[in-house]
Amino acid sequence: MAKNSEPIDLLQGTLDLLILKALQYQPMHGFGISIRIRQMSDEVLQVEQGSLYPALYRLEDRGWIKAEWGTSENNRRARFYELTAAGRKQLEAETNTWRRLSAAINLVLEGT
Amino acid sequence: MRFSRKIRAFFRKGELEAEMADEMRAHLELLEEENRRRGMAAEEAHYAALRSFGGLEQVKEQARDQSSVRWLEDFLRDLRFAWRELIKSPGFSLLAVVTLALGIGVNSAMFTVLDGIILRPLPYPGLERIDRFFRATPQNPDGDFSPADFRDLKQGIAPYGDVAAYRAGEASLSEPGQPAEMATAFRIDSNLFPLLGVKPQLGRTFRPAEDVHGNDRVVILSQRVWQNRFGGRADIIGHVVRIDGEPHEIVGVMPASFNDWRHFGGIDFFRPLGLTNEQAADRHATFLRVLGRRSGQVTAPEAAAFVDNFGARLARDFPAENAGTAWHVASLQSLVAGDNGPATLALLIGLSGCVLLIACSNLANLLLARTMTRAREFAIRAALGASRLQLLRPLIAESVLLAFAGGACAILVAQWFGDWLTLRSTADNGEQAVFTLDLRVFLWTLGASVVTAIVVGVAPALFALRLDLHGTLKSGARGTIGGRHHQRFRRILIVGQFAIAMVLLAGAALFIRSLNEINHRRAGWDSTHLVSGSVLLSPAKYATADMIESFQRQAVQRLEALPGVASASVSSFTPYFGWPDAQKFAIAGRPPPPRGQEPVAAINRVSPHYFETVGTRLLAGRGFVGQDDAQAPRVLVINQAMARGLFGGENPVGRRLVLLDGTAQTTAEIVGMATDVVSVVPEMKPVSWQIYQPIAQAPRPRCEVCVRTADIAPATVIDSIRATVAGLDPDLPVRNLKTADDTIDRANYQEAVLRDMLSSFALLGLGLASLGIYGVIARAVSQRTGEFAIRLALGASIRDITRLVLLDGVKQALLGSSLGLIGAIGVAQFFVASWPGMHFSSLPVLVGTTLLLILVALLACWLPSRRAGRVDAMVALRAE
Numbered sequence: 001m002a003k004n005s006e007p008i009d010l011l012q013g014t015l016d017l018l019i020l021k022a023l024q025y026q027p028m029h030g031f032g033i034s035i036r037i038r039q040m041s042d043e044v045l046q047v048e049q050g051s052l053y054p055a056l057y058r059l060e061d062r063g064w065i066k067a068e069w070g071t072s073e074n075n076r077r078a079r080f081y082e083l084t085a086a087g088r089k090q091l092e093a094e095t096n097t098w099r100r101l102s103a104a105i106n107l108v109l110e111g112t
Numbered sequence: 113m114r115f116s117r118k119i120r121a122f123f124r125k126g127e128l129e130a131e132m133a134d135e136m137r138a139h140l141e142l143l144e145e146e147n148r149r150r151g152m153a154a155e156e157a158h159y160a161a162l163r164s165f166g167g168l169e170q171v172k173e174q175a176r177d178q179s180s181v182r183w184l185e186d187f188l189r190d191l192r193f194a195w196r197e198l199i200k201s202p203g204f205s206l207l208a209v210v211t212l213a214l215g216i217g218v219n220s221a222m223f224t225v226l227d228g229i230i231l232r233p234l235p236y237p238g239l240e241r242i243d244r245f246f247r248a249t250p251q252n253p254d255g256d257f258s259p260a261d262f263r264d265l266k267q268g269i270a271p272y273g274d275v276a277a278y279r280a281g282e283a284s285l286s287e288p289g290q291p292a293e294m295a296t297a298f299r300i301d302s303n304l305f306p307l308l309g310v311k312p313q314l315g316r317t318f319r320p321a322e323d324v325h326g327n328d329r330v331v332i333l334s335q336r337v338w339q340n341r342f343g344g345r346a347d348i349i350g351h352v353v354r355i356d357g358e359p360h361e362i363v364g365v366m367p368a369s370f371n372d373w374r375h376f377g378g379i380d381f382f383r384p385l386g387l388t389n390e391q392a393a394d395r396h397a398t399f400l401r402v403l404g405r406r407s408g409q410v411t412a413p414e415a416a417a418f419v420d421n422f423g424a425r426l427a428r429d430f431p432a433e434n435a436g437t438a439w440h441v442a443s444l445q446s447l448v449a450g451d452n453g454p455a456t457l458a459l460l461i462g463l464s465g466c467v468l469l470i471a472c473s474n475l476a477n478l479l480l481a482r483t484m485t486r487a488r489e490f491a492i493r494a495a496l497g498a499s500r501l502q503l504l505r506p507l508i509a510e511s512v513l514l515a516f517a518g519g520a521c522a523i524l525v526a527q528w529f530g531d532w533l534t535l536r537s538t539a540d541n542g543e544q545a546v547f548t549l550d551l552r553v554f555l556w557t558l559g560a561s562v563v564t565a566i567v568v569g570v571a572p573a574l575f576a577l578r579l580d581l582h583g584t585l586k587s588g589a590r591g592t593i594g595g596r597h598h599q600r601f602r603r604i605l606i607v608g609q610f611a612i613a614m615v616l617l618a619g620a621a622l623f624i625r626s627l628n629e630i631n632h633r634r635a636g637w638d639s640t641h642l643v644s645g646s647v648l649l650s651p652a653k654y655a656t657a658d659m660i661e662s663f664q665r666q667a668v669q670r671l672e673a674l675p676g677v678a679s680a681s682v683s684s685f686t687p688y689f690g691w692p693d694a695q696k697f698a699i700a701g702r703p704p705p706p707r708g709q710e711p712v713a714a715i716n717r718v719s720p721h722y723f724e725t726v727g728t729r730l731l732a733g734r735g736f737v738g739q740d741d742a743q744a745p746r747v748l749v750i751n752q753a754m755a756r757g758l759f760g761g762e763n764p765v766g767r768r769l770v771l772l773d774g775t776a777q778t779t780a781e782i783v784g785m786a787t788d789v790v791s792v793v794p795e796m797k798p799v800s801w802q803i804y805q806p807i808a809q810a811p812r813p814r815c816e817v818c819v820r821t822a823d824i825a826p827a828t829v830i831d832s833i834r835a836t837v838a839g840l841d842p843d844l845p846v847r848n849l850k851t852a853d854d855t856i857d858r859a860n861y862q863e864a865v866l867r868d869m870l871s872s873f874a875l876l877g878l879g880l881a882s883l884g885i886y887g888v889i890a891r892a893v894s895q896r897t898g899e900f901a902i903r904l905a906l907g908a909s910i911r912d913i914t915r916l917v918l919l920d921g922v923k924q925a926l927l928g929s930s931l932g933l934i935g936a937i938g939v940a941q942f943f944v945a946s947w948p949g950m951h952f953s954s955l956p957v958l959v960g961t962t963l964l965l966i967l968v969a970l971l972a973c974w975l976p977s978r979r980a981g982r983v984d985a986m987v988a989l990r991a992e
Binding site: 029030031048049050053054055056057058061072074076077078079 | 131134135136138139141142143145164165166167170171172174175176177178
């Protein structure tokens with residue numbers, strides 16, 4: 001991904017995928033997820049809190065992630081989200097869909 | 113997390129809210145901390161964190177919206193809100209709930225009746241494979257079978273399945289120390305109960321050996337008789353009772369579940385068929401009813417074809433008895449409703465549906481009026497950004513709440529109605545048609561309530577959606593508006609109510625009139641001062657024709673000697689109801705008609721003073737006298753319709769008829785002509801052909817005793833009649849000893865129930881419609897106050913205003929009635945097609961109903977129009 005100082009807006013529907021991906025290896029709290037997405041995208045993708053929490057609650061309602069109270073790195077109470085089995089499947093499915101979509105878009109853009 | 117989040121979200125909302133707040137706070141603190149790490153001052157870090165987080169409450173609200181139980185929470189909140197709103201206007205709510213309770217209640221009750229009569233299966237396992245067999249003759253499409261035909265059928269039945277026969281009848285039941293009672297007693301084939309798949313609750317069913325005459329002194333009681341007459345005693349098996357004067361051993365008691373009033377529930381006890389060898393070989397007398405159970409592989413069409421073929425074969429093999437007959441089967445369950453059952457139910461359901469429609473349109477109107485007074489509230493909500501759905505939800509919640517409250521009350525109405533119907537339909541012997549509410553009625557009521565809520569909620573909802581925001585807010589504090597489209601909607605409601613009320617009233621009135629006419633029909637006889645009762649002479653005690661004749665002669669002599677009695681008679685039938693005995697005959701001296709095509713007349717065997725006693729006039733010749741006995745030449749009296757049919761205008765006296773009974777032929781001379789007798793039972797033909805024969809020349813063990821009193825009330829001689837008969841034979845009960853009018857009322861109780869139901873529907877419908885029409889017109893007038901004030905100010909007189917309002921109302925009433933007339937004529941045609949024996953006088957009823965509705969419209973307009981005329985122009989205009 002090209003480095004750019006301006007953060008860009010997230011595409012509609014990609015936030016769920018990013019959250020699931022961020023949670024792939026370890027449980028995290030909401031703040032951690034937003035940091036992780038920013039880091040993973042080399043500071044390009046900024047997740048607004050206004051969209052993060054509705055998305056987290058939505059994913060939880062669908063049973064893809066579950067939350068438990070734990071202690072954060074600074075010894076504070078925080079809600080940690082982790083992937084459920086259904087969430088892992090969903091991540092795989094969405095990743096595949098995204099790969100196909102972006103490959104197709106690339107083909108279109110790079111075609112002559 | 114033990115709890116599923118969804119359930120927690122619903123039931124532990126507070127807990128979840130707190131968690132959400134905690135989570136957001138934790139996030140903010142982390143942001144703040146990071147800001148501090150980047151070198152911000154504590155305060156700056158705090159505000160920067162808040163800024164970057166965005167609106168805390170908005171985020172929370174968006175997060176809440178993600179919950180899939182959110183709609184339920186919203187709905188419950190809407191319901192709570194609707195509840196508060198309804199409580200605030202108790203008058204409106206009460207009116208709405210009562211309207212709905214009556215509308216839905218009547219329909220639930222109708223569903224109970226439908227369920228109790230048609231839908232509920234008879235209590236036999238594998239019911240769908242049980243058929244009733246019929247042997248149609250030219251006279252009777254649902255005729256019965258002779259024992260010999262049944263024997264042949266039983267031998268060849270294997271391709272179909274299995275059959276069993278039974279025989280309807282009555283018998284006297286007596287025990288030492290108790291008065292004898294006449295009871296409905298069927299004689300059944302030992303195979304009948306096994307075929308139906310029913311078992312007695314005590315004792316056993318009949319054994320094949322008991323089918324034979326001489327071994328048949330055993331009896332199985334119905335649960336009802338066991339309870340009512342024997343007090344439900346447990347040691348009943350083996351007990352001996354006297355039936356028709358003969359000792360019989362009780363071998364079984366049927367269970368209560370067998371007591372289905374639509375089939376064998378009216379039977380008091382059962383005895384074995386007990387045919388003598390001679391009877392069993394007889395092909396002429398047809399008295400056996402036949403039920404069959406199809407075996408597994410046989411389909412209904414195959415069974416029908418088999419039975420049809422079998423009947424055709426017997427008609428070919430035995431033309432003397434069976435020429436012109438055709439056999440057919442019908443599933444037992446399809447027969448329970450009776451011939452007119454489906455049409456009657458269609459009538460009742462249609463009319464009760466009309467009541468519901470009127471109730472619905474009243475309610476729609478009420479809700480609409482309510483919504484209109486709240487137009488400003490809706491306009492403000494819409495202006496503040498409420499979506500259409502958010503505008504509609506409280507309205508729908510209100511309708512749902514009203515519908516459920518109405519539905520709950522409707523269950524009470526239906527329950528009360530079912531109890532009333534059960535009470536009304538209790539017969540003399542304690543037999544009851546039971547109508548109970550069950551789960552299906554509950555579900556039906558629930559369904560009706562929900563559908564009503566949706567239908568009724570739509571009208572105000574549509575109005576709310578079409579709300580003209582700008583206009584409503586501008587129209588200031590008046591709160592109500594009268595836009596053109598809901599004026600039109602209101603007109604449609606009024607016209608529709610008139611139309612439905614017309615169909616309902618005309619339908620009910622037509623039917624009630626026709627029932628009353630039949631019920632009060634006494635053509636050719638006279639029911640005043642007449643008492644009658646049935647007597648059945650047991651074959652054991654009255655073995656010969658002489659004994660029967662002598663008993664009947666003595667009874668009449670003693671009855672006529674009673675003080676206050678003008679005359680007395682015995683006869684096989686009374687004139688009240690049709691005579692079921694059909695007599696084939698030929699005219700002596702004319703070529704005999706081909707077999708199976710002989711003319712038929714109803715026949716009644718009567719004693720000498722019968723004509724005076726029942727009040728049937730003789731138009732020519734003479735009646736019967738004591739000398740017309742078994743030794744004398746055979747004589748007959750025929751009615752006028754028959755004389756005209758056979759001999760044209762000629763006097764029939766002196767002509768001779770040949771009575772055909774199988775192979776036996778009796779020639780008899782016509783000695784008199786009687787006036788036509790029309791019974792209270794609907795009949796296909798206007799007047800049937802009727803023959804009277806002296807009872808002494810054809811003695812029958814079963815007879816009706818009739819007594820005409822001179823000038824005292826007929827009911828006063830009932831006890832002395834009973835005592836007189838008991839004086840001749842203490843074992844002999846007189847059944848249904850009542851005045852003629854009481855007997856007719858009892859026999860027509862179903863019609864009376866029907867009449868009461870129709871009257872209550874019609875009254876209810878008319879009441880609701882009047883209320884609705886009044887409400888709508890009153891509201892319309894109050895909204896036009898400003899207009900009237902301007903008219904008055906411009907010089908219109910009070911009479912002009914009154915006329916304006918009245919004319920408007922009458923116009924709508926006329927339009928509605930005309931539309932309803934089309935429906936009412938359709939209903940009248942349905943009646944004529946479904947009850948061919950009844951006469952419907954449509955014209956006076958339709959004219960009367962239209963006039964009544966116009967009267968209602970005038971009344972409904974008159975009150976508001978007076979108010980309109982009294983408008984004070986200045987006050988009304990200043991209020992603008």
